[in-house]
Amino acid sequence: MPTSTYLSSPVVTVNAVDLSDQCTGATVNINYDQLEATAFGDTSRKYVSGLGSHSVTLDFYASFAATETWATLKGLVGTSTNVIVKPTSAADSATNPGLTFTGTFLAALPIVNSLGALGTISVTFNGGVYTSDES
């Protein structure tokens, strides 16, 4: 049984710009390289953490109006910036951590337009330093 409601009303900021009302999905991957550390005498494999290799995928509506999705993202392609995903708009806390990616890289800005549907932009930020702001 779930013990908390997760991402029911998340806050998503990209380059300090709050794009929550244009965002429909946020997938956060916190990964570390798994380095083999097993040695002679061990009876089971052992691993240690290597480099962090994180990513954040965000799904937006493709709004081209002033200070909306396009205006926020167009200048970020090919550069690094900060992305924050929080479960709710409440202050940072242990139960509402601000998942922060500092210096994460945006390589591509794909725009999807389909007949009879709202345009969308799905972007993936890769790398950067991950921290969980809980205070």
Added chain:
Amino acid sequence: MSFFIASKRLGKIGDPYTPKDGINIDALLAGGFIVRAEVSTTEEEKPAKTKPKKASKE
């Protein structure tokens, strides 16, 4: 260099904006989210000096 917020997506419009490390300022400027604080480079005009006229001697 100082900036002011120009979009509610960033905060209260008109408030000073201090970027944190990692924020792409050029993208915020290009997107119209912030504006540079204008710094005047022209010297203010000083009021003209006027000497009180002496009363004419007759």
